[in-house]
Amino acid sequence: MNPAGKVALVTGGAVRVGRAIARNLAASGAHLVIHYHRSTEAAREAVAEARRMGVEAVAIGADLADPAQVEALAQAAEDHFGRVDILVHSASPFVRASLTETTHELWRQVMGVLVDSFFLLARRLAPGMVARGEGNIVVILDRGTFDPWPTFLAHSVGKSALWALARNLAVELAPHVRVNGIVPGPVLPPPGYTSEDIARIAAGTLLGRWGSPADVADAVLFLLHADYITGEVLFVDGGERWAHRRPQTG
Ligand SMILES: NC(=O)c1ccc[n+]([C@@H]2O[C@H](COP(=O)([O-])OP(=O)(O)OC[C@H]3O[C@@H](n4cnc5c(N)ncnc54)[C@H](OP(=O)(O)O)[C@@H]3O)[C@@H](O)[C@H]2O)c1
Incomplete structure (x- = not known):
């Protein structure tokens, strides 16, 4: 798929990694729905930046833990552009x-954002992609x-469930819609990381x-263009997952 002229919805597209994905899509000529939750000002800036690149863009706020707000996001995106071709x-x-620190409310909130919102967005937007004969979905x-990752229990289980859902959709939505995942390694430290943390990682x-x-963001573009790849996961991690296999010295 050539993203030029397509409509892309990027959840969490106002800041950090999501912002870089949105920026790359705009630079490739895709029109943007930039979803945000709390980063209202950054979303406004992202829209202005995309428009300066010559594409149409809109920012839509939603708490993805709330199914009604997810439905409203999909509706607003379709109302604005008439369609969504790319979902990231x-x-x-x-x-x-950890287990004892994870309340049921926290569990549901994390699952809501990671899994339920993706289910609801895909359920709502994928039929249009199938009907038009073309679509692309990428999960981060x-x-x-x-x-x-027991110290990030709900997060880890939520990401596993998200990938399980995505690969099911790769099967169900083939051949017109391709669904892939990206596993970033350390690409941008979260707030609070010390210089020692950064060096150790x-x-x-x-x-x-x-x-x-x-x-x-470059990996997202690669997957959009890679017409014979679906149901696949791409590690963009500097080899982090194999580092434990380095020969021991001494
Ligand atoms: N940073 C890394 O090195 C790294 C490494 C591996 C994987 N990743 C993955 O890359 C993606 C982006 O990472 P990041 O570091 O840029 O993330 P981040 O700084 O932690 O930002 C979190 C994003 O999620 C959104 N969000 C959080 N709670 C939400 C809710 N209830 N409803 C809607 N949106 C919500 C935030 O929106 P608002 O800001 O608008 O509230 C923000 O866009 C994530 O999927 C992450 O797992 C990142």
């Missing part, structure tokens, strides 16, 4: 909590999708350094 689900709470995952990749949000 990047929004994701990053909540540190992380290493918790495949590896246990860099050393835990094969390439010995952090990537950037642009690396993830």
Whole structure:
């Protein structure tokens, strides 16, 4: 798929990694629905930036833990552009909590944003893609999708469920809609990381350094163009997942 002239909805598209994805799509000529939750001002700036690049853009706010707001987001996107061709689900709470720290309310909130909102958006938007004979869906995952991460329990389980849902959709929506996932490694430190944290995490990749949000955004574009790839997951992690296999010295 050539994104030029297509309509892309990016959840969490106002800031950080989601913003880089939105920016790359706009630079490729895609019109944008930039979803945001709390980052109202950043969403406004992202819209202005996209318009300066010559595409149409709109910012739509929604708490993705609330199904009614998710439905309203899909409706507003379709009302504005008449269709959505590309869905990138990047929004994701990053909540540190073990089993005993995870209340049922927190569990439901994380699952709501990661899994339920993606289910509802896909259910609402994919039939139009199928009817038009073309569509692309990309979910942004992380290493918790495949590896246990008990200090981020709901997050890790939510990312696993998101990938399970995405690969089911790859089967159900074929051949017209392709559905893929991206597993970023360390590309942008969350607030509060110390320089020691940053150095330790860099050393835990094969390439010995952090990537950037642009690396993830480039991978999204690659998957849009990659017409023979569906139901696949692409690691953009500097080799983080294989670092434990480095030969020991000494
Ligand atoms: N940063 C990394 O190095 C890294 C590494 C691996 C994977 N990833 C993945 O890349 C994606 C983006 O990461 P990031 O670091 O840029 O994320 P982030 O800084 O933690 O931002 C979280 C995003 O999720 C949105 N969000 C959170 N709660 C929400 C809710 N209840 N309803 C709607 N939106 C909500 C936020 O929207 P508002 O700001 O508008 O509230 C924001 O756009 C995530 O899927 C993350 O798992 C990132």
